[in-house]
Amino acid sequence: MRAVTVTQVNEYIAKRLRDDQNLRRLPVEGEISALSRSGPHIYLTLKDAGSMLKCAVWASNIPRIDPSLLENGRKVIAVGDISPYPKGGSYSFSITHVEDAGEGDLMAEFNRVRKLLEKEGLFDRKWKKPLPEFPLRVGIITSSTGAAIEDIKKIITSKNDLTDILIFPTQVQGEGAPASIAENIRLANELASGGLRIDTLIVGRGGGSPEDLAAFNDEGVARAIFASVIPVISAVGHESDFSISDLVADVRAETPTAAADMAVMNTFELREDISAYKLTLVRSIRQKIEAERLLLTSRTELLQSNMRRKVSDARSSVEKAMIMIRENDPRNVFAKGYAAVTDEDGSIIPDTSGISIGGTYEVRMRDGSFTASVTDISRKDSSDGK
Numbered sequence: 329m330r331a332v333t334v335t336q337v338n339e340y341i342a343k344r345l346r347d348d349q350n351l352r353r354l355p356v357e358g359e360i361s362a363l364s365r366s367g368p369h370i371y372l373t374l375k376d377a378g379s380m381l382k383c384a385v386w387a388s389n390i391p392r393i394d395p396s397l398l399e400n401g402r403k404v405i406a407v408g409d410i411s412p413y414p415k416g417g418s419y420s421f422s423i424t425h426v427e428d429a430g431e432g433d434l435m436a437e438f439n440r441v442r443k444l445l446e447k448e449g450l451f452d453r454k455w456k457k458p459l460p461e462f463p464l465r466v467g468i469i470t471s472s473t474g475a476a477i478e479d480i481k482k483i484i485t486s487k488n489d490l491t492d493i494l495i496f497p498t499q500v501q502g503e504g505a506p507a508s509i510a511e512n513i514r515l516a517n518e519l520a521s522g523g524l525r526i527d528t529l530i531v532g533r534g535g536g537s538p539e540d541l542a543a544f545n546d547e548g549v550a551r552a553i554f555a556s557v558i559p560v561i562s563a564v565g566h567e568s569d570f571s572i573s574d575l576v577a578d579v580r581a582e583t584p585t586a587a588a589d590m591a592v593m594n595t596f597e598l599r600e601d602i603s604a605y606k607l608t609l610v611r612s613i614r615q616k617i618e619a620e621r622l623l624l625t626s627r628t629e630l631l632q633s634n635m636r637r638k639v640s641d642a643r644s645s646v647e648k649a650m651i652m653i654r655e656n657d658p659r660n661v662f663a664k665g666y667a668a669v670t671d672e673d674g675s676i677i678p679d680t681s682g683i684s685i686g687g688t689y690e691v692r693m694r695d696g697s698f699t700a701s702v703t704d705i706s707r708k709d710s711s712d713g714k
Contacts, residue, residue: 335414342412345419351410356381356421359403359432362537370398373537374406374421377433383408383421397426400538401435404428434538434545441547441572450554450576457559457578459591463527465492466591467516467558469509472497476534476563476584483588488595494526500533505543510552517557529556530587531573532563544571553577563587662694680707 345351358374358381365371368387373380383406385393397404407425412418445451466484470476472495484493496516499508513531520526531553532544543549544564550572553560562577563584574580581587654660662668669677670690677683687702 334417338412338414338417342414342419345410345412348410353407354409354421355405355407357403357405357429359434360398360400361434361539363398363400372398374404375539381421382418383423384411385423389422389424392424393426397428401432401438402428403430403432403435434542437542438545438572441545441550442575444547445550445554445572445576450550455554459559459561459579460527461593463491463592465494465524465526467494467496467526467529469496469498469512469516469529469531470533470584471500474500474534476532479534479583479585480530480588483585484592487589487597488592490595491592501536501540501543506546506549509543509546510548513549513552513556513560517555520558526558528591529558529560530563530581530584530591531560531577532581532584532587533565534584535566535569541565541569541571544573546572549573550576561587561591659694662692668692680705 356374358376360372361375361380362373363370368390370385370390372383372385374383375381385398405427406421406423407427408421408423411420411422413420449455468477468480470480477495481493484491494516496512498512499505509531513529516526516529533541541564544562553562553573554576559579560577561579561581562571562573563581563586564571564573565583567582579590581590668691669683670692671677671682672688674690677689683689683702683705685702685705689700689702690697691700
């Protein structure tokens, strides 16, 4: 038996595909999914209820196509050629023209749920709950085996050593995914109401096609998120993905990694900040004490200076008073040879106007007194100034 090589088989099939005129300028109707861009080219999948067809829009054909028609969930009629790839044993559909064919099934359901919930007010900002600043436990509702859970655990444990992680293993795609997600949201809330502390819920998954993310557009999932007493962070897919869960959740994260980052505080940085604040506070207190000590010293010195001045002034006043007392003490006057003349009542007679010839008066001197009778009075004329 003569065998052929793999290359020969693939090249034969590729030649047959290229030669088949039925595969040229072929109009294909389908719903766009897995839309992406790599370099100058656009890649997508056209799908219907039974199958999928990988497609490419090469850079040279992009200017001929209305970019608004290229969105996930949109049903289009794409015109193009089947392009084989012998080396990989595969083929794709090279699109040269796109026309709108209406709304795809996924997009139609997305818009139905969105309009219904928006009309009921489930997206209103007034219902959004703030995330706790210091969560002690974060519940994670996602697949226990996907990359998303590993990313979330890595981020949380790398920045926080106080918050516990509680994982609710969840089916996040496929037929049973919406029920699994909604049930675990309700379970987390039942545990919390029963006394188990759960501060925040992260609900989501990693990236994927619109079909993979469809569970997070489910009406039941959206209502379970809205009914959650625990604040919910929606983390579905990549940055460009958007879901009903994002609209109804309290906070939307662009990715599961971003959700983990916003869910917890960085306790390591917090400790560093506390140490820095403590050091600043100690320095401030020391500076304040030193400033108060200098102020107290200054005021004490000023008080002492004022007291010394007042004591000195008081001493001078006392000394002056003592001098005046000494100078006005009659005994000191008597010591200088002066005497005091008093009448019968003991009143001092200051001048001769109070003296009468024949009168008897007491004359007081330094060491005693005597009685004198006046026989003559000699008065000075006041006009001579003596």
